[in-house]
Amino acid sequence: MLSRKNKLLITKALSLFSVVRGYNILVIVIAQYLTSIYILAPQLPLGDVVFDPNLLMLVLASAVAIAGGYIINNFYDSEKDLINRPRKSMLDRLVSQRTKLSVYFVLNFMSVVFASYVSFRAVIFFSAYIFGIWLYSHKFKRITGLGNIIAAMLSVTPFFAVFIYYSNFDTVIFVHATFLFLLLWMREVVKDLENLKGDLTLNYKTVPVVFGENPAKGLITALCISTLIPIILLLTYYEVGYMDYYFYASGLALIGFLVVLWRSKRKLHYLILHGLLKGIIVLGVFSIVLINVDLILKRFL
Template sequence: MLSRKQKLFFYKLFSLFSVVRGYNILIIVIAQYLAARYILAPKEGFMEIILDTHLLALVLASAVAIAAGYIINNFYDAEKDLINRPKKSMLDRLVSQRTKIATYFTLNFISVAIASFVSFNAFIFFSAYIFGIWFYSHKLKKIPFLGNLTSAMLAITPFFAIFIYYGNLHSVIFVHAAFLFLLILIREFIKDLENIKGDLAQNYKTIPVMYGEKVSKGLITLSASIAILVTIFLITQYDTGYMRFYFYGSIGLLIFSVLILYRANTKPQYLLLHNVLKFIIVSGVFSIPLLNIDVILNNITRVL
């Protein structure tokens, strides 16, 4: 049996995991490795990529910086989250604000230290990324539209570290990045609708607060339409292998989301739309290997 002190320690550990959203970071790490294998360096083998210490350093630096970003975001949004997510907020509060800040600075130091192992440019890149996350959390987040754009851009920034490392700047990379950016931007717009109660209480100048839900829904519709056009362009202009079926499904879900959007007016309905967007993003990560199904089949054959 665990003592009360031991139980409290594990509760706090779980609370910190909740604050840094470890499950999201794991998805990003998987996405970076899959992107490296199937998009950025398709000619390299699995073991070459896994054993690449510089790639590992970039992935770890990204993961640690993102974890620090979630902490500082949680620090600034503590009061708002207490209104919008009371249960999660109570769990997060098991860790004191002082501990969160100490952990935030420690993680940032670890991130740039790991990045410096790769190169001085990587050190500068992650230093700028860390500053960008802090500036967004401290200032930009409360500015309508600019805050949404910045959040979506910061979410895809770690992938550019991998793009630059491999020196693969083919146009298809940017089209994939544009598709992901638009999905994240739509999710950010939906989160503003979902969290409007807390934003109003804490004077966050989000799009629904400043201009109303109708304008916000219009921006979501516009972003979804652009995302669909980007998807069609991607399918028709590039070889997407069997991943094209994922893109077909994404188009269907985006259309479904827009249709549901105009009937939505409660937090549970917006949460449903939020989860649909999250599903599209996460399923997209695990669909990346479908870009080159021959690699998977060859590896299965070898095992058998």
């Protein structure tokens, strides 16, 4: 039997894991490695990529910086989350705000230390990234429309650390990144619809608060249609192997997404839409291996 003290420690650990959204960070770590193996450096032996200490340090720097970002975002949004996500908020509040800030500074310091192993340029990159996350949480998040764009950009930024490391700037990478950016931008606006009650109460100037639900749905629709551009480019001009099935499936899923979007009126509907977009993004991460099936056979069979 666990003692009361141990139970409290475990509960607080789970609370902190909830705040930093460890599951999201795990997906990002996997995405960075799969991108490195199958897109950025497919010519290198598997071991040279997986066991590259520089890549490991960049991934760790990204992971702890993102974790710190979730903490500072949780710190600024604590009142809003209490309205929009009361159950999760109660779990998150098991760890004091002071402790969260202490962990935030420790994680940021660790990110810079990990980056320093690679190069001074990496230190500058992650220092700017950490500052950008803080500036977004402190100021830009409340600016109509701009907050959504910056949030999507910050979500994509860790991948550029890996792109720069491998000095791979092929246009196909930016087309992939554009597709991901548009999905993330859509997700941010859907989250605003989902959190409309708390945003109205605390006067967050989001698109749904300032312009209304239908204009917000119109913006999401425009972004959804825009995803067709990178999808068509990837299917017609670039070699994506069997990942083309993912893009066909994503196109169909996004059509269904739009149908549900315009029929949505309740928070539950927006939660479903949010989950659908997250599913498309996560599935895209694991579909990267389909770009070169022969590479899979050579490396794992």
